[in-house]
Amino acid sequence: MTDQKAPFDRVIVLVLDALGIGALPDVHLVRPNDVGSNTLKHVVQASGGLSLPNLERLGLGTVAPGSGIRVEPSPVAVHGVFNLGYKGADTYLGHQVIMGSRVADVPEELFEVVRDEVAQALIQKGHHVEAAGEGLSALFVDHAMICGDNLESDPLQTYHCVGSIDDIAYEKIVEVGEILRSVARVRRVVAMGGYGFHAADIRRCTELRPTGQCGVNNVALGLYTSNYVVRHLTQGTRPDVQVPTILKKAGYEVELLGKVADVITCEGAHKEPHVLTGQVLEATYQSMARVRSGLIAINIQETDLAGHDESAARYANCLKLADEGIGRIMSMMSSRDLLIITGDHGNDPTIGHDKHTREFTPLLAWSPGIKPKGIFMRDSLSDIAATIADVFSVARPEIGTSFLDDITV
Structure with missing residues (x-):
């Protein structure tokens, strides 16, 4: 027109x-x-x-x-x-x-607030879920990816699901991200994938910050320099x-x-x-x-x-x-x-x-x-x-x- x-x-x-x-x-x-x-x-x-x-x-x-x-x-x-x-x-x-x-206006909250709800939703869909580590609220899912706070965003705003495309298909990361999105009340869930690292590296780079955020340090992981693939799931x-x-x-x-x-x-x-x-x-x-x-x-x-x-x-x-x-x-x-x-x-x-x-x-x-x-x-x-x-x-x-x-x- x-x-x-x-x-x-x-x-x-x-x-x-x-x-x-x-x-x-x-x-x-x-x-x-x-x-x-x-x-x-x-x-x-x-x-x-x-x-x-x-x-x-x-x-x-x-x-x-x-x-x-x-x-x-x-x-x-x-x-x-x-x-x-x-x-x-x-x-x-x-x-x-x-x-x-x-x-x-949407609720603003750390991942730890919805952690148990997310874990239950993932388990109901047949996924394996465990804590990312001692004292960490982030979740290690299917022995392959981490769900938690997105550390590069301001606190209370964004969660992420991070996995290696060398280990699993990116569609699997998105699938878990969409389950997280169905539970999360924050504005954005980011499904992130990259190459050149593996599940053990992702878990090693998972950390708790003084802000209370717990998730993957994507900079330390090298995610942003490894043919980064991403989907932003918003509400x-x-x-x-x-x-x-x-x-x-x-x-x-x-x-x-x-x-x-x-x-x-x-x-x-x-x-x-x-x-x-x-x-x-x-x-x-x-x-x-x-x-x-x-x-x-x-x-x-x-x-x-x-x-x-x-x-x-x-x-x-x-x-x-x-x-x-x-x-x-x-x-x-x-x-x-x-x-x-x-x-x-x-x-x-x-x-x-x-x-x-x-x-x-x-x-x-x-x-x-x-x-x-x-x-x-x-x-x-x-x-x-x-x-x-x-x-x-x-x-x-x-x-x-x-x-x-x-x-x-």
Whole structure:
């Protein structure tokens, strides 16, 4: 479906997962461990300098002038900065806001609270269950995988099921993850698989943290560097008030590529939950050749994984690959296309912990022939959803303020 009155036929939203450009002013109160975080700046510094010609041309250096990348004197994009618009620093929460809904309230609790319920549910389905170790609340399932708290997420938010694909089929990990999801009340259960380690390694890397979280230290395990495979099993989503579902119901095409395919619910959307950056970008090029009118939403996840891995070098390499992909995306666009680039939080690999960091993210909006300007601070990532709804003249999402006038005037 194409509305000839609409200023654009397609909107392409590209989230560079964990591209933070400086700590929010409230971190000293709500996340003291994030004080001083600046993901982009510290990745550039640790790399000894970084060239990102396409992002620089769009204005990334302009909105992050202290980051160390080139400051383009005349950016070609409408450029600004986003406040996150949600509490914490989380991909799942960030994407709900990006798509236009408030974050629903769900119970927040450690895995130990539901441990016995999870064990009973697994046993009833024929699985073998035992404690992961003395004094540990995490469970060792089928002599192959661990169920427990996800240590790389904030406490009380996310559980995981971690297994080796060298030992068992990934579908078996997902099966156990879905049983965990049926019992868990928290927002997210993550079914994680990888290569190059075995059950004994997973069990050895299971630990209890001072936060009360008990699960696998995936960084120590090397999971994020081993052809990581993941499914995000979520609850508390509100698709009916989010822009992908609103667009789909109005007859537009919606494609969700990369991690966004897992964390956003949209019935009837085309979904490809790739992890590797090359695969996500290739899926994007194919989507652009296929979709004529609607939304293509993309998440480049490996930057986030590099942050969890506390590897600035890996983060820099992922950014360079993404920048090359952005150049190709731009070359495939016409004046009827709008590209919006942002992040969903930070993940500073130099800050001294392996969790996300609460940071501002960039706003870069470009279309061939667009009139560049600085619009700087936006209150919430949800402004993206409101702008998309405004482009297609569909019902507004639950939250967000459109910046379409700043793009088309």
